[in-house]
Amino acid sequence: MKNLHIYNTLGRKKEKFEPINPPNVGMYVCGPTVYGDGHLGHARAAITFDVVYRYLKFLGYKVRYVSNITDVGHLENDADSGEDKIQKKARLEEVEPMEVVQYYTNRYHENMRSLNVLRPNIEPHASGHIPEQIELVEKLLEKGYAYESNGSVYFDVLKYNKDHKYGVLSGRKVEDLYETTRELDGQKEKRNSFDFALWKKADEKHLMRWNSNWSKGYPGWHLECSAMGQKYLGEKFDIHGGGLDLQFPHHESEIAQSVAAYGKEPVKYWMHNNLITINGQKMSKSLNNFITLYELFSGQSELLEKEYSPMTVRFFILQAHYRSPLDFSNDALLASEKGFKRLMTALNTLEKIKTDEKSTVDVLTIKNTAFEALNDDFNTPILISHLFDAVKLINSIESGKESISSKDLLILKDFMNGIIYEVLGLINEENDSNTELTDDLIKMVLNFRLEAKKNKDFATSDLIRDKLAELGVIVKDKKDGFDWELKK
Amino acid sequence: MKNLHIYNTLGRKKEKFEPINPPNVGMYVCGPTVYGDGHLGHARAAITFDVVYRYLKFLGYKVRYVSNITDVGHLENDADSGEDKIQKKARLEEVEPMEVVQYYTNRYHENMRSLNVLRPNIEPHASGHIPEQIELVEKLLEKGYAYESNGSVYFDVLKYNKDHKYGVLSGRKVEDLYETTRELDGQKEKRNSFDFALWKKADEKHLMRWNSNWSKGYPGWHLECSAMGQKYLGEKFDIHGGGLDLQFPHHESEIAQSVAAYGKEPVKYWMHNNLITINGQKMSKSLNNFITLYELFSGQSELLEKEYSPMTVRFFILQAHYRSPLDFSNDALLASEKGFKRLMTALNTLEKIKTDEKSTVDVLTIKNTAFEALNDDFNTPILISHLFDAVKLINSIESGKESISSKDLLILKDFMNGIIYEVLGLINEENDSNTELTDDLIKMVLNFRLEAKKNKDFATSDLIRDKLAELGVIVKDKKDGFDWELKK
Numbered sequence: 007m008k009n010l011h012i013y014n015t016l017g018r019k020k021e022k023f024e025p026i027n028p029p030n031v032g033m034y035v036c037g038p039t040v041y042g043d044g045h046l047g048h049a050r051a052a053i054t055f056d057v058v059y060r061y062l063k064f065l066g067y068k069v070r071y072v073s074n075i076t077d078v079g080h081l082e083n084d085a086d087s088g089e090d091k092i093q094k095k096a097r098l099e100e101v102e103p104m105e106v107v108q109y110y111t112n113r114y115h116e117n118m119r120s121l122n123v124l125r126p127n128i129e130p131h132a133s134g135h136i137p138e139q140i141e142l143v144e145k146l147l148e149k150g151y152a153y154e155s156n157g158s159v160y161f162d163v164l165k166y167n168k169d170h171k172y173g174v175l176s177g178r179k180v181e182d183l184y185e186t187t188r189e190l191d192g193q194k195e196k197r198n199s200f201d202f203a204l205w206k207k208a209d210e211k212h213l214m215r216w217n218s219n220w221s222k223g224y225p226g227w228h229l230e231c232s233a234m235g236q237k238y239l240g241e242k243f244d245i246h247g248g249g250l251d252l253q254f255p256h257h258e259s260e261i262a263q264s265v266a267a268y269g270k271e272p273v274k275y276w277m278h279n280n281l282i283t284i285n286g287q288k289m290s291k292s293l294n295n296f297i298t299l300y301e302l303f304s305g306q307s308e309l310l311e312k313e314y315s316p317m318t319v320r321f322f323i324l325q326a327h328y329r330s331p332l333d334f335s336n337d338a339l340l341a342s343e344k345g346f347k348r349l350m351t352a353l354n355t356l357e358k359i360k361t362d363e364k365s366t367v368d369v370l371t372i373k374n375t376a377f378e379a380l381n382d383d384f385n386t387p388i389l390i391s392h393l394f395d396a397v398k399l400i401n402s403i404e405s406g407k408e409s410i411s412s413k414d415l416l417i418l419k420d421f422m423n424g425i426i427y428e429v430l431g432l433i434n435e436e437n438d439s440n441t442e443l444t445d446d447l448i449k450m451v452l453n454f455r456l457e458a459k460k461n462k463d464f465a466t467s468d469l470i471r472d473k474l475a476e477l478g479v480i481v482k483d484k485k486d487g488f489d490w491e492l493k494k
Numbered sequence: 495m496k497n498l499h500i501y502n503t504l505g506r507k508k509e510k511f512e513p514i515n516p517p518n519v520g521m522y523v524c525g526p527t528v529y530g531d532g533h534l535g536h537a538r539a540a541i542t543f544d545v546v547y548r549y550l551k552f553l554g555y556k557v558r559y560v561s562n563i564t565d566v567g568h569l570e571n572d573a574d575s576g577e578d579k580i581q582k583k584a585r586l587e588e589v590e591p592m593e594v595v596q597y598y599t600n601r602y603h604e605n606m607r608s609l610n611v612l613r614p615n616i617e618p619h620a621s622g623h624i625p626e627q628i629e630l631v632e633k634l635l636e637k638g639y640a641y642e643s644n645g646s647v648y649f650d651v652l653k654y655n656k657d658h659k660y661g662v663l664s665g666r667k668v669e670d671l672y673e674t675t676r677e678l679d680g681q682k683e684k685r686n687s688f689d690f691a692l693w694k695k696a697d698e699k700h701l702m703r704w705n706s707n708w709s710k711g712y713p714g715w716h717l718e719c720s721a722m723g724q725k726y727l728g729e730k731f732d733i734h735g736g737g738l739d740l741q742f743p744h745h746e747s748e749i750a751q752s753v754a755a756y757g758k759e760p761v762k763y764w765m766h767n768n769l770i771t772i773n774g775q776k777m778s779k780s781l782n783n784f785i786t787l788y789e790l791f792s793g794q795s796e797l798l799e800k801e802y803s804p805m806t807v808r809f810f811i812l813q814a815h816y817r818s819p820l821d822f823s824n825d826a827l828l829a830s831e832k833g834f835k836r837l838m839t840a841l842n843t844l845e846k847i848k849t850d851e852k853s854t855v856d857v858l859t860i861k862n863t864a865f866e867a868l869n870d871d872f873n874t875p876i877l878i879s880h881l882f883d884a885v886k887l888i889n890s891i892e893s894g895k896e897s898i899s900s901k902d903l904l905i906l907k908d909f910m911n912g913i914i915y916e917v918l919g920l921i922n923e924e925n926d927s928n929t930e931l932t933d934d935l936i937k938m939v940l941n942f943r944l945e946a947k948k949n950k951d952f953a954t955s956d957l958i959r960d961k962l963a964e965l966g967v968i969v970k971d972k973k974d975g976f977d978w979e980l981k982k
Contacts (some may be wrong), residue, residue: 070590102558102726104616112613125600128592134622137704216625238590443980446965447935454942454958470942477934492931 008065012245013329013383015253015276016175020383025244026274031067032243033059034235034273036252037129039076040110041095043298044117046282046319046334047249047289053320053431054279054328055247056123057384061429072238073126077107078133078214079206079227086203086226087193093214103214107133117299120316122431128238132230136216139225139233142267143204143218151266155195157207157221163200166262175261175276176254202259204229228259235272236264246273250280279328284309285335297334311336314343317435321346324386324430345394350434351491352397353426355404356419362409367399369414373421386430396422436492448479452488455481496553500733501817501871503741503764504663508871513732514762519555520731521547522723522761524740525617527564528598529583531786532605534770534807534822535737535777541808541919542767542816542872543735544611549868549917560726561614565595566621566702567694567715574691574714575681581702591702595621605787608804610919616726620718624704627713627721630755631692631706639754643683645695645709651688654750663749663764664742690747692717716747723760724752734761738768767816772797773823785822799824802831805923809834812874812918833882838922839979840885841914843892844907846977850897855887857902861909874918884910924980936967940976943969 010023025031035055038048055073062069082088089097096103118125132139143159146152151166152159166172167180183200193199203226208215215222225233235243241264248257257276264272281288284295297307305313314322322342326332372395379388396418402408410418426432451470458466471481474490482489498511513519523543526536543561550557570576577585584591606613620627631647634640639654640647654660655668671688681687691714696703703710713721723731729752736745745764752760769776772783785795793801802810810830814820860883867876884906890896898906914920939958946954959969962978970977 070593102616104618104726105558108613108616125596128590128596130592131619131622134619136625141705217629238592443965444932444935447932447939450961450965451935451939473938477931477938 010061010065010381011383012275012277014274015278016271016273021275023275025067026242029066029068031062031069031245032239033062033069033071033245033247034231034239034243035071035073035126035246036231036248036256037073037075037126038110038114039080039091040107040114041091042110043300044114045289045296045298046284046302048114049117049121049299049319050282050323050328050332051247051249051279052118052123053121053323054384055277056431057324057386057429058245058247058277059124059126060431061380061384064424064429070128070239071124071126072128072130072235074230074234075107075111075129075131076227076230077104077111077131079225079230081227086196086206090212090214090224093212096213104133107131113300120299120303121320122316122433124431130234130238132225132234133214135230135234135237136225138237139229140205140216140218142229142233142236142263143220143225145267146204146263149266151262152204153197154220155197157223158195158203159205159220160196160201161204161226161259161262161266162197163202163262164198166266170262170265172262173258174271176258178254178258202226202228202255204263228256228263231256232260232263232267232272235260236268241268242270242272242274244273245275245277247277247279250278253278277328280331283331283333286333311340314339315435317433318343318346320430320432321349325390327383327385327387329383345390346432348397349393349426349432350436352400353422353434354491356400356422359400359403359410359415361412361415363411364409365411365414366408367403367410367414369399369410369418369421372396372399373417376421376425380425380429389425389430393422393425448474448490452481452490456488498549498553498869499871500763500765502762503766504759504761509763511763513555514730517554517556519550519557519733520727521550521557521559521733521735522719522727522731523559523561523614523734524719524736524744525561525563525614526598526602527568527579528595528602529579530598531788532602533777533784533786534772534790536602537605537609537787537807538770538811538816538820539735539737539767540606540611541609541811543765544919545812545872545874545917546733546735546765547612547614548919549872552912552917558616558727559614560616560618560723562718562722563595563599563617563619564715564718565592565599565619567713567718569715574684574694578700578702578712581700584701592621595619601788608787608791609808610804610921612919618722618726620713620722621702623718623722623725624713626725627717628693628704628706630717630721630724630751631708631713633755634692634751637754639750640692641685642708643685645711646683646691647693647708648684648689649692649747649750649754650685651690651750652686654754658750658753660750661746662759664746666742666746690714690716690743692751716744716751719744720748720751720755720760723748724756729756730758730760730762732761733763733765735765735767738766741766765816768819771819771821774821799828802827803923805921806831806834808918808920809837813878815871815873815875817871833878834920836885837881837914837920838924840888841910841922842979844888844910847888847891847898847903849900849903851899852897853899853902854896855891855898855902857887857898857906857909860884860887861905864909864913868913868917877913877918881910881913936962936978940969940978944976 011020012023013020038044059069059071077092078090080091082091092103092106096106143152152161163172163180172180205218205220205223205225207221207223215224261272287293287295289295295309297309301307302314302319303316318339322339325342372392376389376392379385379392403410451474455467455470474481478492480491499508500511501508526532547557547559565580566578568579570579580591580594584594631640640649651660651668660668693706693708693711693713695709695711703712749760775781775783777783783797785797789795790802790807791804806827810827813830860880864877864880867873867880891898939962943955943958962969966980968979
């Protein structure tokens with residue numbers, strides 16, 4: 007069963023997954039910078055690596071999953087200029103930066119709970135690991151890969167490139183960086199524009215600053231992940247994930263920092279999820295096409311025709327492979343909503359179907375091909391297409407066109423529930439709100455209707471059916487009684 | 495309206511609440527040490543200060559509420575000996591200490607969500623504020639109120655007592671401490687047994703340790719609250735809360751640290767909630783009478799006759815004044831469950847009652863006496879007795895014995911909803927699960943029943959009533975139709 011292959015950005019090819027110290031797996035994923043509400047991009051990264059985490063555990067690995075909360079040091083422009091994102095928000099809202107952090111962290115967690123994303127084993131905050139980051143800067147200075155300039159400390163990319171190879175992850179070459187890097191504030195302190203900050207000196211107006219040997223200041227953005235990854239997972243660990251936008255410069259810098267400090271590549275498998283576009287356009291504040299998760303779940307946005315449930319959003323994201331771009335549109339979401347509903351209806355049907363002596367269906371092939379898809383770099387869209395094969399099969403058995411043995415039914419149930427609930431992390435939202443009482447009331451009403459039909463009182467029988475339909479309860483008459491489902 | 499009086503442990507009397515910098519209020523409350531599941535004691539502290547926070551906001555104050563998570567430095571014995579509680583749990587479970595912290599912090603938050611406890615504005619972690627704590631130790635050494643001994647740093651209580659008065663909060667005198675302090679490990683380094691650790695040297699086996707000028711080690715337990723309170727609320731702030739068990743030595747030490755470092759009393763109003771006993775006995779691990787909140791909500795404990803809903807637990811806690819001891823027993827919880835249900839039923843009735851030209855009831859007196867109770871050091875049991883006066887009044891109006899004008903009804907609704915939902919933070923749990931669909935289905939069934947009655951088909955009418963009763967829907971016939979409620 008353990009035949010998992012992962013596409014490693016480092017080397018750009020699929021590799022068999024073999025953890026460094028089985029059955030333990032160490033996994034680090036870049037979490038949000040908490041100065042605003044989470045959007046579809048956050049959901050995609052979180053759900054992608056949630057499925058990785060869930061499947062590794064499903065396979066029996068003992069996973070330590072670390073995902074950080076960036077609450078200091080992430081500047082508006084990636085190239086060490088502009089204001090700290092959280093500091094700026096705090097200034098605009100006239101509150102203490104940590105209030106901004108707490109507020110948006112809580113809301114992020116609420117979104118993740120709605121999306122049924124499991125909480126990582128450790129969620130370290132950048133501001134909570136200042137000593138660890140200062141120690142790493144000291145180490146880099148000691149080894150000669152960093153220099154102090156005017157109270158700030160920068161990583162010396164040229165020096166590093168001479169001893170090691172810079173750009174192993176992104177494929178970028180130092181030579182090319184000369185031309186592409188724009189001139190920005192605070193760049194004069196650097197030897198080269200592509201050097202990046204390890205420690206930034208901060209003036210008195212800056213509320214988030216700590217003492218160091220160089221200045222009162224704060225750590226550079228790339229530093230936290232190297233320091234916290236090493237602290238909680240060791241100098242070399244198995245998987246590092248994040249969005250494609252983080253590949254350069256963030257992850258490239260992480261590698262350079264770790265190689266320079268500890269003398270080894272920090273990560274065996276680098277994984278990157280692709281980005282989300284909105285109706286074909288890049289998501290950006292200037293285009294005003296940001297859709298937050300709260301807006302998605304409530305429908306409160308001009309870009310939305312209606313609200314979409316968290317599970318619709320989760321299913322939508324899983325219907326694309328994590329390395330492919332994914333375009334948001336109302337049509338796509340509506341299609342996912344419909345598909346998800348079909349899947350959930352089939353799962354309900356699966357609980358009710360009757361077994362025969364013999365199977366006319368091939369359950370094992372579906373199961374095996376489904377796992378092949380998962381093992382092929384978490385190919386969830388192919389996996390889901392196999393789940394829909396199972397849906398067809400379930401419906402055929404239910405309508406009597408095919409039959410299934412009790413042994414095969416057990417396999418099928420086990421497989422479907424395991425994949426859908428445990429690995430893909432989907433939840434049947436309708437079952438959630440259908441309390442027992444609702445079920446009982448509907449059955450009660452339908453029994454009255456059955457009684458009316460027996461008495462040839464078709465007027466009452468039809469009335470009940472119509473009234474139920476008004477409430478969204480669709481009645482299906484059957485030979486031996488009735489069945490019903492909720493329409494939304 | 496702003497006539498709030500608070501019992502100040504510092505001085506042991508009720509004082510008018512006058513914030514230092516109105517309308518701002520700074521409030522710090524000691525949070526949990528996250529090495530195990532929260533129990534009734536945690537719920538009592540959290541709910542007590544949640545109501546303080548809610549009422550201050552209700553009064554229009556702009557509150558910054560800080561409550562810490564203790565994740566390092568809290569030793570098994572309060573007198574600086576024994577193992578770090580989290581380190582020990584991590585060792586027993588063979589995980590990284592921060593995994594223990596994350597796990598129990600998540601579970602604590604889940605409990606708080608169930609209890610409808612609002613999240614504080616900032617929830618700082620002790621391990622996330624090591625530089626701030628080290629700075630405070632340096633300041634105390636500099637001012638001569640601390641001494642280094644064998645890599646650890648201790649607070650010099652005798653020296654402090656000479657310059658300031660030690661024991662202002664607890665009323666304990668240094669002279670008396672000589673006799674009561676037991677001899678424990680690690681006490682030899684101290685000048686006096688009642689000196690307390692600011693920094694503890696840690697051996698290599700200790701996973702949670704940081705560099706300092708004195709040793710690789712970790713901060714003393716009392717230090718975090720002084721450092722984080724000062725960081726987020728300033729050198730002097732309005733309210734500091736916590737359980738009565740924290741008064742000494744924890745809060746006494748906090749005062750000594752802050753006075754020694756900053757030269758002023760850190761807190762204007764000290765508030766302490768009293769403790770919980772279980773069937774008359776102290777809650778303790780050795781007596782095996784701990785009940786966790788998860789156990790309470792699920793009924794999974796030998797000490798419990800049944801499960802109690804989060805709102806029953808919340809109501810139970812609010813029915814005692816926070817400064818009184820509170821004894822848990824099944825009988826007491828059952829009584830609270832019943833009382834809470836009566837209150838919620840009255841709130842539902844309130845939405846349906848009809849107004850008259852004139853009131854025969856005195857709404858304003860109930861409202862005024864209720865607020866008097868709240869303003870009298872948050873006297874929630876007296877407040878709740880006034881709410882039950884309102885319940886009687888509501889039921890009298892509904893049964894036609896009394897009448898209410900539309901103006902008075904508005905006042906009453908506004909008052910009841912404001913106090914019950916906003917200030918006391920209660921939630922109508924039944925309304926929660928009664929989805930719209932359930933309501934619609936019941937109404938539909940009852941309309942069929944009305945039709946049957948009109949047609950003198952009493953057999954059907956009775957059948958429907960009985961079937962609904964089986965499902966827990968109690969039908970009340972009225973002149974002009976019907977009413978119903980859910981029985982649990």
